[in-house]
Amino acid sequence: MRNYYWSLRNLVLFGGLALVAIVTCREIASIARENTKNVDGILMTGRDEVSELKKRLQALEKKAKIQHPAVKFLPEGKRKRILVTGGAGFVGSHLVDKLMIQGHELIVVDNFFTGRKRNVEHWLTHENFELIHHDVVEPLYIEVDQIYHLACPASPPHYMFNPIKTIKTSSIGTLNMLGLAKRVDARLLLASTSEIYGDPEEHPQNENYWGHVNPIGPRACYDEGKRVAETMCYAYKKQEGVDVRVARIFNTYGPRMHMEDGRVVSNFILQALQNLDITIYGGGKQTRSFQYVDDLVDGLIGLMNSEITSPVNIGNPDEHTIEEFATIIKDMVGTNSKIVHHPATEDDPQRRKPDIEKAFKGFGWKPVMPLKEGM
Numbered sequence: 001m002r003n004y005y006w007s008l009r010n011l012v013l014f015g016g017l018a019l020v021a022i023v024t025c026r027e028i029a030s031i032a033r034e035n036t037k038n039v040d041g042i043l044m045t046g047r048d049e050v051s052e053l054k055k056r057l058q059a060l061e062k063k064a065k066i067q068h069p070a071v072k073f074l075p076e077g078k079r080k081r082i083l084v085t086g087g088a089g090f091v092g093s094h095l096v097d098k099l100m101i102q103g104h105e106l107i108v109v110d111n112f113f114t115g116r117k118r119n120v121e122h123w124l125t126h127e128n129f130e131l132i133h134h135d136v137v138e139p140l141y142i143e144v145d146q147i148y149h150l151a152c153p154a155s156p157p158h159y160m161f162n163p164i165k166t167i168k169t170s171s172i173g174t175l176n177m178l179g180l181a182k183r184v185d186a187r188l189l190l191a192s193t194s195e196i197y198g199d200p201e202e203h204p205q206n207e208n209y210w211g212h213v214n215p216i217g218p219r220a221c222y223d224e225g226k227r228v229a230e231t232m233c234y235a236y237k238k239q240e241g242v243d244v245r246v247a248r249i250f251n252t253y254g255p256r257m258h259m260e261d262g263r264v265v266s267n268f269i270l271q272a273l274q275n276l277d278i279t280i281y282g283g284g285k286q287t288r289s290f291q292y293v294d295d296l297v298d299g300l301i302g303l304m305n306s307e308i309t310s311p312v313n314i315g316n317p318d319e320h321t322i323e324e325f326a327t328i329i330k331d332m333v334g335t336n337s338k339i340v341h342h343p344a345t346e347d348d349p350q351r352r353k354p355d356i357e358k359a360f361k362g363f364g365w366k367p368v369m370p371l372k373e374g375m
Ligand SMILES: O=c1ccn([C@@H]2O[C@H](COP(=O)(O)OP(=O)(O)O[C@H]3OC[C@@H](O)[C@H](O)[C@H]3O)[C@@H](O)[C@H]2O)c(=O)[nH]1
Pocket: 154, 155, 156, 193, 194, 195, 249, 250, 251, 252, 262, 263, 264, 265, 267, 268, 279, 280, 281, 282, 286, 288, 322, 345, 348, 349
């Protein structure tokens, strides 16, 4: 009887234990299933986020690619590494566009005094393009094949704003770039100016004319700065064998000119568009000859790749008085602006027109854009 009770007790005990074990196992299994579900959930969310980010990245890459104009592919032997100082400026950025499209590698150096990053923003992510915030007054150590040295403010109000800085830029800046050209055996093209002829006594201006510049007047920081820059080019050529080109650039206009540039083209157009007085400085009988920026860019590239080492005029010989020019703009805009006269500026050149035979004979260049069409 005692044995019977003992067995019954054991049976109940084992049964209870088995029941507890079954319940515990089911509980553990259910927790495990729940956890797997959670892990899958997290993985699913993670995967969704990654694919969403991938999509956004692809959209951004697509957008960035669309902003680059198409560039030609140039084989290694033909592709050059080209430095453009002042490459974010009005003329510089158009030159950069053309050289990039031709398939070269471009390095742009600018201190952004008058240059603007937005002028070259369409190239910023291109593999052939590099932008360096740098002032040419400081030396630069890079490897290049060609240097277009354009860095310098060119509008009279801008270059007169800080004449000492203008002198340093033209002189020390050019010295630094010639030093670089010498070190890496690069060809350098200097952007000189029609202003080196000053208020000319010869007309039209031929490259053999030595000019008529007031060395202590308000324009001298630029005029004499560029004259000494030319002098330095030929000293480096003679003494160190540096391969130089000198372009004497005449009045130029086109897209990306600064709104507050202060030169006659942007002033007159802005005044006409706002029905404000069109301001002629002096009598208006002084003349200028205006070229479109694309013509200038073709001339600079033509000269750089020619064998002409002496200075060459790059300009459009289509000459107008400033008075005529005011009327042209007034008629084109169809404005109610009045033409008014302000006092003449000091040392303002009275006549300016380039003789461009040398460029035409040397590398077949002549401007093609007529004034009214370009405007
Ligand atoms: O509002 C204005 C601005 C300018 N002018 C006159 O228009 C003529 C042209 O003046 P700009 O300021 O456009 O340019 P400048 O010809 O004097 O100098 C330019 O020369 C060639 C380049 O190297 C430089 O871009 C710049 O120095 C000058 O006679 C000037 O007095 C006006 O009558 N009204």
